[in-house]
Amino acid sequence: MSSSEKRRNTTPTAGAPAVELLRINKWFGAVHANRDVSLSVAPGTIHGIVGENGAGKSTLMSILYGFHRADRGEIRIAGRPVAIRGSEDAIAAGIGMVHQHFMLVDTFTVVENVILGAEGGRLLAPGTHRARGELAELASEYALEVPPDALVGDLPVGLQQRVEILKALYRGAEILVLDEPTGTLAPQEADHLFRILRRLKGQGKTIVLITHKLREIMAVTDRISVMRQGRMVAHRDTATTTVAEIAELMVGRRVLSQVEKEAVKPGRDLLSVENLRVRDDRGLSSVRNVSFSVRAGEIVGIAGVAGNGQSELMEALAGLRPVVGGRILVAGKPVGAGGRLRRRLGLAHVPEDRRRMGLVMPFQARESAILGHHDDPRYRRAALFDWAAVSRDTAGKMDAFDVRPADPRRITAAFSGGNQQKLVLAREIERDPLVLLVGQPTRGVDIGAIEFIHRRLVAMRDAGRAVLLISAELDEIMGLSDRILVMFGGTIAGEFPAGRATERELGLLMAGAAGRERSAP
Amino acid sequence: MELLTLLALVLDSTLRLSAPLILAALAGLFSERSGIIDIGLEGKMLGAAFAAATAATFTGSPWAGLAAGIGASVLLALVHGYACITHRGNQVVSGLALNILVSGVTAVLGIAWFAQGGRTPQLPGEARFLPLEWPGAAPLRDVPGVGTLYSELLSGHNLMVYLAFLAVPTVAWVLYRTRFGLRLRAAGENPQSVETAGISIIALRYRALLCTGVACGMAGTYLSLAQSASFINDMTAGKGYIALAALIFGKWRPYPAMLACLLFGFLDATAIRLQGVDLPGVGEVPVQFVQALPYVLTVVLLAGFIGRAIPPKALGVPYVKER
């Protein structure tokens, strides 16, 4: 009997909150991730949860979804206490969750992923058939179109996320939890997601939304709860609060959403790219004759919808992807194949996907902190590593970038997403390179950290370094860049000096509308 | 001897040699597709072979033997599960430990019960799975071509051989057409996704190991009740590892795995025929080279034609919720 038969057994008792968490406590070994956390979510509303990295948001939601067990505390759904021992209980209670890291089987088709656990019968055929029908319905009902027979692994993140939502709805979820859903989405995709959420709310569903992007929170939520260091520190009605207030509640101090920076005084070209041509993993050409340069003392931002060649461009520049044609020069010198010479020439790279590339999860932090620079004589005494020196060096970087906990020997995987990101940035920026390539520098990072990271990037620029920034966050691009390049279909579709571009224009170019002729000389 | 008959005879022994490999490989498939490395096929086969022979000796019925064989193998599979699933122990160590344990236990019990150095007594025909003659096989034997193929290849194998080859489509069907199969494949790729879908990984993997036990039990029984007439110490002689190799060779999929097993069987059968044969020009090939041939060819094929084998993503990773 699959859980889809046990759906909708929670008829809300009038007025009772859809979800109620009472004095939840959770330890991970010594880490007290949730301390007496209480939360109440009204039915038919969108409820936002914000907090710094490591504040305990994901943990709390994992507990609600039965993925972790609370050490203490009570959970009430629609007013009646429920024991959630595992996800099956959560599903039975009408809870669905879209995790920070998707819970999908890449080698399965969309349909297979959706029916997994709700197959409705011992044989697949009937269930699959029914699922197709229902998917079509849901698709039209909530604008959740996905190709049902595509392999999930081949889908862009945006669509993968829809699959996650479909999974939840297919199981008849009344309460939908989304953990940093927009972390990896392009603006358009994010907007689409919010349209979907509003519709769901319209249908009377209750939604809990975790995000670090306060603009989004203000835009879609009805109520906001703030967490800090495992505690629930405040609840606000969205209507009556401001970004500044929320930010301050989160970090415990004022934060500026916009870094101020004085006018650009660019110098010589530090990074120049000439007719670069690159192929993607499938062998299709994904960067077509791209030429541009980044000068000393400027930040160049590349805007674009995921999958238009920015990632491949970045990898090619970093030496992670073979160059089919064209030249790359760092400080006027042509770079060889591979990344090592480039590093020596002063090119640093903060990869988009830090979990896969930027860090080595099972390593101690100090070991991850020298990745790519392990040949540096500073880390050695004669031929051997001087771990004491490495530890000191790492500790220094951790302080500088406020990585928590600042323990060089902690296993990398045990840091929260945001802190992992800071570790990578620390490693690359602290070496003060000539040219810095950054991909999605603030993905999954809390605003406190965002502000901090932005400041560091600007500081580099002011110190006369060249920064090339790729981000799906339009306002990050617009806020930081001195020049903005828009990439579409593997080519540079347009170029704007800072400030002269409106979000709308950029959006259009990114979407491939309007022609090259707009691009400034 | 004219070529077709020779071929027929080689293929004939190919079938006999690959049958146990196929059963064992399918057994491994269940376990590994669910994310549990099974290097213990060898031990499970050996245990099953012993249990089957013992039961058949006491009851005189091959069916009792089969039941006992499956029982023993399932028991071992569950121990493996207890170590690897319940206690998240190292799956390779567990498999090796069971292999060693079984080779010892079978000998100890064998000596205690039969006092023949761990061997079981020779079984009479009615206590074994004997070749089944198909209707009209005898008369057709002398019809060249079709007749030979029919009588040598199709007819005249024991029940277990036919079972082995029937098992392949069955397993494929379970794997790709049933709920259990879907969850099994998911468990091996991304256990979290299964857990978050409200299914207990633990229960699922135990069920997978049950299937492993059953298939391996049949493989072991085949050795002592069909292919030979008694249990002999360490009679698996490395077949468990070969089956594992075949499974990987077949990229953890039923039909390709079967083909790999057939390949091993065929190469082995050919090697048997090539011994002591003078090759034109070369003269007589040293027997050791002939014996090494199957393994060399396997490597060559693997390097030359079969590309990368990508294992189930979660294979060998103990499942931990608090990742």
Next chain:
Amino acid sequence: MSIVATGPAAGLPRWAVLGLLPALNLLAAFAISGLIVLLIGENPWEAVRMLVWGAFGFQEAIGYTLFYATNFIFTGLAVAVAFHCGLFNIGGEGQAYIGGLGMALVCLYLDFLPFALIVPAAVVGAALFGAAWAFVPAWLQAYRGSHIVITTIMFNFIAAAVMAYLLVNVMSRPGSMEPESRDFALHARLPLMHEALGAMGIDIAASPLNLSFLWALLCCAVVWVFMWHTRAGYRLRTAGASPPAALYGGISPPRQIIVAMVVSGALAGCMSLNELMGVQHRLVLEFTAGYGFAGIAVALMGRGHPVGIVLASLLFGALYQGGAELSFEIPGITRDMVVVIQGLVILFAGALEFMFVPAVRAVLLRSSGG
């Protein structure tokens, strides 16, 4: 992978993980073995006493225990090195076998060299041939994607065939019943420990323990330094833990695969020094006797860390030697019974290593009032 922090035992104090748990596991293993001993009508206490006494009770016993341990150290290290690069080297058996060939060639055909030269030459021969035998599967894995587990299994069989051919048709000693080479010249043998120490005036009981034991310990130290204190080791572990990260860090995973396997094969090859150059003094069939496979269990039980591997090797050595004495003293307990006990120990101390974690954690928490 830090030695204690990870795994289900995470969070437990070091002494509990490295001391208490293994002790409990061994206890459990012996408890079960005891039951079986009881079943076959012998006295369990007596058996355990014999086992321990047989392994450590007198000088000769200790000698034998260390002698067996030497084999396990080599094969265990071999498996561990490959493992840190994410490779599962099942081929230790074949690599040791072929390593033996390399060593034997030196001892048989270069024996015009003086002792001082022939020993290093033999070490090189063993390591070189072992490495070469591991190189092919490594290359196939790195550049053709052929699964290392299959290829190494196959190479074990191929090694057996090659050696059988050579020993029967090429290197065999005329008039001998078994395929074996002629004996090594006297100066082409490793001094036994009691001879060596005897020469220094320290005298201990005779045993096959020989100088290769020291070489094994040296290898442990070298591997430890290599793995965690050199750049080469860092590259190797990075490639093993995350190929994309390695690529990002300017490390080529394929090259690391080759390095890891070559080092692994060289270590495995050195096992022959102990067995052949130390004791048998000639090349014989199947001297590897399954040590290559046991090395897998040794490496994993030793958590891939040299210190752990030495401990695991001591345990296995003790089981082999103590087991022999056991079946010697108590005829009722056959060698097969000893195999059973060995299996149980590996099962409990290796695969079920975490069985008592929940209990221990509970107790510790309660006592610390957590």
Next chain:
Amino acid sequence: APAVVYDLGGKFDKSFNEGVYDGAAKFTADTGIDFREFEVQTDSQRVQALRSFARRGLDPILAVGFQYASALDKVAPGFPDTRFAIIDAVVDQPNVQSIVFKEHEGSFVVGVLAAMAADGDSIGFVGGMDVPLIRRFACGYVLGARHARPGIRVFQNMTGTTGAAWNDPVKGGELAKSQFDRGASVVYHAAGSTGLGVLQAAADAGRLAIGVDSNQNHLHPGHILTSMLKRVDVAAYDVFDSARRDEWRSGVRILGLKENGVGWSLDAHNEALVTPAMKAAADEAARQIVSGEIKVHDYVTEGDCPAR
């Protein structure tokens, strides 16, 4: 008290270790004198086993199998007052008695029987591993067969290259089956437990097989033509008994047909298979070998076999 150390095969190998065990057991039955025994697990235990028995004052100590040669050579000098004996190898020490068998002579005779029993034009041989000792069996067998029927074909197969080759009845069965398929009517095995598969295959195929070492006729009555006997049991008994009667001598004892050290078995299980003519021929061949008219080539001492 006397002691036995068995070879890796173990004392119940249905072959020569077991033969020794039978002999020793008979000795105990006859004299009431008990004996100690040990089965080695690895090569490295051989020295250890011999030494600890000697240290415990056991005497005589019988080592089974050529693999003990070098070990005994090391140990014997250390215990000059202990009487050692070794089967299947020659160890030149004052306190060691070496017992070797002329398996080639026994094989020659069963070769004669096989050739005469064959209704087709070919017979077969399945060995365990391709090692000199087994080639000695094979060579004698072929020579015997050709002696009876000059033109006869003899298929020869070896099972494998690892220790498993002695424990692989499945492979043994396949090898025998392939020889039967190729027309062999009789297959002789020298392959330890693997041979059981050969005998089984003969029974399943309704053909004939020849056992080895101990009398295996009873395993498949009507399908086992005969067994090439290697009287290790007698040898073992003699070692113990001569020592008991202080008639033990060091030096080499070579046991061939003359000394009844090897032979062939004829009993209720196979008398139907052996025609008077065959018996006569076998006995004649045996006589000629004993009298020296026929000298059977010994592969081990003389190297490669004249008959291919």
